[in-house]
Amino acid sequence: MEEQVEIQTVRVPQRAYYGDSELELELPANWEVVLKPMPGWDAPALSNDQIRAALAHPYGSPPLRELARGKREAVIIFDDMSRPTPTSVLWPLVVEELHAAGMIDDQIRFIVGLGMHGSHTREDMVRKLGEEALRRFPVYNHNPYEHVTYVGDTRQGTPVEVNNEVWACDLRIGIGSILPHPFAGFGGGPKLILPGVVSARTITHNHGPLQTAIRARAAGTLAPGHLRNEIWQDMADAARLAGLHFKVDAILNGHRQVIGVFAGDFEAEWDEGVKMAKRVYATSPEPDADIIISNAYGKSNEGMISAWSPGQAVGKPKDQVVVITSPQGTVVHYLLGDFGKRAEGTLARERMLPPNVESMTIYTPYPEKSALLMFTRAGNVVESDWSRVIRKLADRHPARARVAVYPDLTVQYIDQAGAA
Template identity: 45%
Template sequence: MTTVSVPQLAWYGDTELELEFPDSWDVTVCKHKGFDAPPLDDAGFRKAFANPIGTPTIREMARGKKEVCILFDDMSRATPSADIVPYVLEELAAAGIKDDQIRFIAAIGAHGSMTAIDFTKKLGRDVMSRFRVYNHNPYENCTSVGPSSQGIPMQFNAEMMMCDLKIGIGSIVPHPFSGFGGGSKIILPGVASITTIDLNHTRLAPDPTVGIGKYEGNILKADMNEAARMAGLDVKIDCIFNLNRKVTHLFVGDVLEEHVEGVKVAREYWATDMVKGCDIVVANAFSKANEMLLTLPVATPLLKSTGGDLVILCVTPEGQINHYWSRSFGKNLGGRAFKPKTSLPENTKRLTVMQPYPDFVGADWVAPYEMVNFTRDWGETLKQLKEIYGDKARVAVIPDATVQYFPAQVAA
């Protein structure tokens, strides 16, 4: 048997799942180009903070400030914020900022709220014992700052808007709307109202400039950038991480300028060579296991055009994230963007969702329930595949289909 290891259980131990395949099968592991990048050491972190892109250092910007807000992303992002926060706090302390001047706000956008367990995993016990940590509420307490040039009404978290120093922490990975995540997404959708999120997404997402890996000229991303300026975000910290969720690259500075530099690296780092005509595609959902629908546009183009087996590995105890904008909230009810699925994904004859932790309702994000084949472990999954393909199959394994992308597909 041929054994392939893929990462699993982000935030729940970060272990590996071993997948066995018959030796007679043609198995390609689609690793991204930066898969073996080493993690940054302390000197690397300090170099990034000492040499910000397009701004003074945080300690310089913080001098004389009265109220500080630190935004961070939620559990649907693999950003190891707890590894970054101590450097931010060190910068603020050097400027004379006291603990009671600082608050943290989870930039959850339209996702469900985080718990103290989540906050502790994301920020560390020290932060939870010293600082106020809040969830953003997209339905309440949002301050209007006027429309963007696209006519989108801009409304942002009121607590953040009352602060005179605003800092964001995130990561840069490919994204189906903004081209690449990170940067200004910490503001929109991160701490925007549901109205702002909805109109930005529904009005601008259909534009042909929008899509995974599409960055320059992306009209939706440009609106997010304008939102960050209107909100007055002072500093953004964006990392690139490996599949052990360790920081490999770090960019600190102006929200637009640091992101441009970060995307230059991320575009190559997350790029993966295309494999076509597969009988089976095994799409592992790791970094964003609670948003398994993100695997679909990455994985389905690899299947043969006549159709094949798509297997999504979804190993997460928390299930699929609550998404007030796009998830279901009843058999035929859902958020503003909810549309019941009526068919299997493109090129897919059979969709298998391997869920060791059952989450039946979460499947409606990818296909109608009755069209989903649920399994609980790899042994069961492989047995079913062998019943169809016997001793011969062309297989692609994507170690993390929630953050990798295929530039050849973007160009097409």
């Protein structure tokens, strides 16, 4: 007769854009579990009227309805499925502003800022924008390989080639979120332009030679939470050259709800927004943990971001479990992805175990060997049966274990001051 083991249950969010539900993870009852949500996890969502008020009081810019007066064509650039922004909540209020200026629907189009990610289907667009947007407006994918215009070089020497449709419009608006980013410090602000709607040549220089040069002299600045590092400054130069007129950035809670909105000039609003972002997303580490469970929710189709979030493995050596529950699978990335055993993106590289991590298990109910190949080459194991994950960890920790559970390490980040 099989011995019955007492269990405890921990719930983490899963399936962003696909029902946004909770996943129950069963752990041995004698393990000490420490849940590590970010400070803003349950902050209340803003009402539409509160969002309207933020749009009416922009930073460093006249209100959008004033900018839009007399304009012929408007483009609204929005982030893709790799970001948790609830764009369907925000775009109707942006369009209200354009209508107040006298623009009509036929003067407005949407473009998804894919950067080097794969194109979106109609289903993807509906999940981001809702059915109404696709009925009323043309919605386009960005193509980084064609239909771009050279508009100048950044101070770091990045040649900026911007989407032709974006460049042709005399009013350029962006909708996104300010979120921690692995090497830009924080997203939002100019990042919807570079990499969002520029060419492969532009992105390759920013993500490749420029990043390599910066890492050689100031590697510590290329991490979540670092403000205005050189990569971000290069993106800001590109956005200024591309003529981004008005940016709307959201701050999100742990449920993908909007809890703050900052709008206006993309640098001015970002400077204000990151103040709130740090308060909302910065999370203290758990140095005494034996095991860390790094859940990927908001950016679940780039779920391995949660594996390398700096600072989570401080203290004693740890075992790590990365939880990814994305029915969409891993986002296609033309620069960083694998496209065959002998074909990979220009900047693809193998990923080693993070510092202080002794073993890594990637748990996903949606396994895809090709997409996770670059991670499993380092000896990481992919499992789709949670009981096998627990058996492996229990063998390594036969008595008891202290477990830190981070509900979404693609959105929250470890406060490096707290990790020191």
